[in-house]
Amino acid sequence: MASVKLMVLDVLKPHEPSILELAKKIGTVKGVEGVDVTIMSVDRKVETAKITLEGSDFNYESILKIINDYGATVKSIDRVSTGKKLIGS
Amino acid sequence: MLSLIRDKLRLLKDYNRIAKIDVIARRYFVMNAFDGVLAILGILVGSFIVGSGKDVVISTGLAAGIAMGVSGVWGAYLTERAERQRELHELERATLSKLKETKIGRAASVAVLAIATIDGLAPFAAATFILSPFLFFGSGLPLKSLYVSSVIIAFCSLFLLGTYLGRISKENMVKTGLIMIFAGILSASISYLLLGGRSHI
Numbered sequence: 001m002a003s004v005k006l007m008v009l010d011v012l013k014p015h016e017p018s019i020l021e022l023a024k025k026i027g028t029v030k031g032v033e034g035v036d037v038t039i040m041s042v043d044r045k046v047e048t049a050k051i052t053l054e055g056s057d058f059n060y061e062s063i064l065k066i067i068n069d070y071g072a073t074v075k076s077i078d079r080v081s082t083g084k085k086l087i088g089s
Numbered sequence: 090m091l092s093l094i095r096d097k098l099r100l101l102k103d104y105n106r107i108a109k110i111d112v113i114a115r116r117y118f119v120m121n122a123f124d125g126v127l128a129i130l131g132i133l134v135g136s137f138i139v140g141s142g143k144d145v146v147i148s149t150g151l152a153a154g155i156a157m158g159v160s161g162v163w164g165a166y167l168t169e170r171a172e173r174q175r176e177l178h179e180l181e182r183a184t185l186s187k188l189k190e191t192k193i194g195r196a197a198s199v200a201v202l203a204i205a206t207i208d209g210l211a212p213f214a215a216a217t218f219i220l221s222p223f224l225f226f227g228s229g230l231p232l233k234s235l236y237v238s239s240v241i242i243a244f245c246s247l248f249l250l251g252t253y254l255g256r257i258s259k260e261n262m263v264k265t266g267l268i269m270i271f272a273g274i275l276s277a278s279i280s281y282l283l284l285g286g287r288s289h290i
Contacts, residue, residue, distance in 0.1 A: 016106065017192060045180055045183040071180070071192065073185055
């Protein structure tokens, strides 16, 4: 099966833990080489973040576990890139 | 072993950041230590007026300290737990997910335990500290000196609590310390006047 090289997640999270902690923790997952977390909107109790992951064959389940452990929920997987080459980046 | 301790400390730091434990614990600590100091000061004044011996002061003071400690643990545990659960439920509604088994839920549980412990320990520690002359020098010093030294320790504790508050609020620490001492003088004077104001020692 082709390995996942890039993934973009739309995530709903509480203000705490911060995106700094979340990004650092996701960065420790095996296979993840780059993490980018951008806040898209801020509400009174929650915020929406776009999490972009780059790497080679990282485990989505491990990442989902971390996101859920930080009290966040994945609303949608907005982009997945697999194969030997990244398209359009 | 060292890395395990470091990991646990880091985790506690995370929980503290998430649940803002230190801010609330600080508030509870000062409030309950203040309660403890004033209560023991009251016991000292009352015991001095009726001429109680050191054993009575120690047993009454420590029993009061224990009662305040238990009341602190229970009160803080129940109120803090209720408050944290309400916050967690609100957050669950906002994030559309269950949060009890997440870092946020664990941080809330740790916060409840930590705050309840501090809330219980503060008045008990204050009581023990003030009664320390009776506890450690009970047989070596005259009764009057024991009373005087305990009252001095009580006022020093009040001053220290005040300066601590002053440090937090970045106000004049001496001023906040003196305000606390004034509360002690007021409390002791009212008790002294109401109870007859004449010592039997």
